[in-house]
Amino acid sequence: MWTVAGEIMGLWSRDIPEPNEVTFTTMIGALAQTDQFKEALELFRLMLRKRVPVDSVSLSSILGVCAKGERDIGLCHGLSCNAQGKQIHTMSIKLGFDRDLHLSNSLLDMYAKIGDMDSAEMVFVNLNQHSNVSWNIMIAGYGNRCNSEKAAEYLHRMQCDGYEPDDVTYINMLTACVKSGDVRIGRLIFDCMPSPNLASWNAILSVYNQIADHREAIELFRKMQFQCQHPDRTTLAIILSSCAELRLLEVGKEVHAAAQKFGFYDDVYVASSLINMYSKCGKMELCEHVFSKLPELDIVCWNSMLTGFSINALEQDALSLFKQMRSLGFFPSEFSFATIVSSCAKISSLFQGQLFHAQIIKDGFLDDIFVGSSLIEMYCKCGHVHGARCFFDLMPGKNTVTWNEMIHGYAQNGDGRSALCLYSDMISYGEKPDDITFVAVLTACSHSSLVDEGLEIFNAMLPKFGVVPKLDHYTSIIDCLSRAGRFHEVEVFLDTMPCKDDAVVWEVVLSSCRIHANVTLAKRAAEELYRLDPQNSASYVLLANTYSSLGRWDDARVVRDMMSDKKVLKYPGYSRSVCKNDTQMILENKQ
Known part of the structure; x- marks a missing residue:
């Protein structure tokens, strides 16, 4: 052998x-x-x-x-x-x-x-x-086990025994704090370092980026520059990510200038982060500039551009870029296919989506969970729910995202009963529903007038599944009850829910009050909306229409006069027809 x-x-x-x-x-x-x-x-x-x-x-x-x-x-x-x-x-x-x-x-x-x-x-x-190596190994070991307290104990013992912490010690302690989520101790460790090296800066910047304290990350980056510590590609990627999340275009441009100054003008890793930042700031022309200047491209850069077009609703540009990528010999990844299929979903292009489905089968990505979820979304948004369900049933592996997508597809297409059956199947198969699952299934109940079923599911969220109801869940169940005209129960929810200062909830209530001619609750909802968003014309128009539907013309005139006095403008609605491809015309109604 x-x-x-x-x-x-x-x-x-x-x-x-x-x-x-x-x-x-x-x-x-x-x-x-x-x-x-x-x-x-x-x-x-x-x-x-x-x-x-x-x-x-x-x-x-x-x-x-x-x-x-x-x-x-x-x-x-x-x-x-x-x-x-x-x-x-x-x-x-x-x-x-x-x-x-x-x-x-x-x-x-x-x-x-x-x-x-x-x-x-x-x-x-x-x-x-012992040696510094011995102490460092123990600190790193407890750090990897997410036990920052034990790691800090070893650091203290190390110093008491006369050993001076070195750069590795501090990096290991910072890593321990990152993995334990102990930002306060991590920052104290960092501030105690006499002269942090680049790895230490990157570690602390990563901490703040991960906990979404992006402003602190940017402030630390400025401090890093004042201390003449040159960034590397990891530093720049972290800060560009923070700029992207906060939509800080000008700060992002400054980081771009720093990247060029320190020689990262042709680094594909930094370029991908720049494309992400500019796309989230709505500057696709700058994304294309960065992309075009790269001497060599990789699939990550192509994917960043595809995502940029997608999040800026430039779906046709995304389709053209994907075609260009293939023509230049780049092999799409699962992320590429998931993004481009999602673009087909947004423009409801079943024909294009089916072409990509065939290509996914040919390239061997059919078993990927995220590609599969994108295909389910595409078929559902194109109204082909049966096709989505057939594909869903054939998937060899499913996760919560996949189940949620299919349940949401039924909800979008008004098939509440099928959504409820699938929700029951999900639980039977041992998949734990999350907050997105409950938004999807409650929306399905609302659209299909399954009020009692919706209430039962909402009331089971916390005690049975440990999911704390959030704003979207309250909005969905209130919408469900309002559509059925069960306003007494709506008022109970309005009085007890923790998120009262959100305009969407009150708009849902006001819209249903107009349909069911509930003037008392309509006035309450309108007054809340005046307080929360005084320049939003929807609340004035809905309340005036409620009065008009009951023949209370004087009350309707008072509301419209109030709207005029406050200089609240109502922009006229319009319709726009857009040719999506050779086989399909989509009518988009905008209110």
């Missing part, structure tokens, strides 16, 4: 008659560096069978293999890397290397990386001496 170890021995028998511990250790290290962990372990076992002397360096090398290989290879020859690492630990004690500091640090590193911090503690306690 052919093995890597046997092949290596065949080569050695010709070139190296008697391989020694140095030869074996070198080869084990080379295999580990190329992520051939099984082969490295196999070679170590061959070393033992050949009775080649094993030293502390050999053991340290194979411990590194166990540390890296645990997540990648799992079982090897019936044993996990964890178990094999413990066997090597036993061997090191048997061979008398238990006091070797380098080997002990390798043991610490192995246990820390596989998450066995109890064993790491035992090794650490029994060390006759």
Whole structure:
């Protein structure tokens, strides 16, 4: 039976008659560096069978293999890397290397990386001496376990024992705080650093970006520049992401200038972040400028441009770009297909969507969850719910997003009963509904007049599934009750819900009051809307129309006079016909 170890021995028998511990250790290290962990372990076992002397360096090398290989290879020859690492630990004690500091640090590193911090503690306690490396490994280990308190404890003990924290120590502590979500301690650690290096800056910037405190991230970036610390591509990508989220175009332009100053004008990673930032600021012409200046493109840049066109409602441009990408020989990723199919959904182009569906099958992305969810969305938005359901039933794997998309598709197309059945199936299959699921199913109940069913689902959200009702859920159930004219229950919700200061809820109530001629509640809803959004003409018009429908012309005139006195303008409605493709014409009504 052919093995890597046997092949290596065949080569050695010709070139190296008697391989020694140095030869074996070198080869084990080379295999580990190329992520051939099984082969490295196999070679170590061959070393033992050949009775080649094993030293502390050999053991340290194979411990590194166990540390890296645990997540990648799992079982090897019936044993996990964890178990094999413990066997090597036993061997090191048997061979008398238990006091070797380098080997002990390798043991610490192995246990820390596989998450066995109890064993790491035992090794650490029994060390006759420590080093900065030992302390850093323990801090990193607890950081990886999201235990910033324990990591901070080791930092404190390290300093009490007279060891000076180095850059690695601070990076490990920052990482621990990031993974534990402990921003306050992370910032204290960062502020204690005498001269933070680039990795430290990137770590703290990443913290604020992840918790969506983008303004603080930008302020720290400015501070970084004042301290003459040059950014790298990671720094620039983080800050551009923060600028994109806050739609800070001018700050984004400044970061763009900094990227050019520091030589990142042709870096595709930075370019993708610039395209994302400019597209979210609505500046597609600047996206195209950045894109056109790149000497080499990758699929990430193409995807960034596709997303930019999509979020700016330039779906035809997205379709043209996708065609250009294919013509230049770029192979679309699953993200490319998910984006372009979503663009077809937005313009209700079933013909284009079906063409992309065929291409997805040909390119082998049909089993991707996100591509599948986009196809379901496309078929539903094009009114082909049966096609969406057929595809949904054939999907080999489903997640919450997929179920939500199909339930929402039924809701959009007014088939509330099917949405409820699918919701029940989702729970039966063990998939836990999330807040988006409940928005979809409550919307379905509202559109299909399934009021009692909607109330039952809403009341089960928190006690049964642990989902706290949010504004969208209250809006949906209030809309459901209002459409049915059950205004007494609507008022109970209005009085008890936590989100009273949202105009959408009151617009829903006011619109239904006009249909059911409930003047008392209509006046209350209109007064709330006057308070929340005094220049919105909808509240005045809806209340005036409510009075008009009952023949109360004087009251309607008072409302319209009030609207005139406050200089509230109502813009006229219009319709726009747009040719979407050769086979389809979409009529978009705008109010």
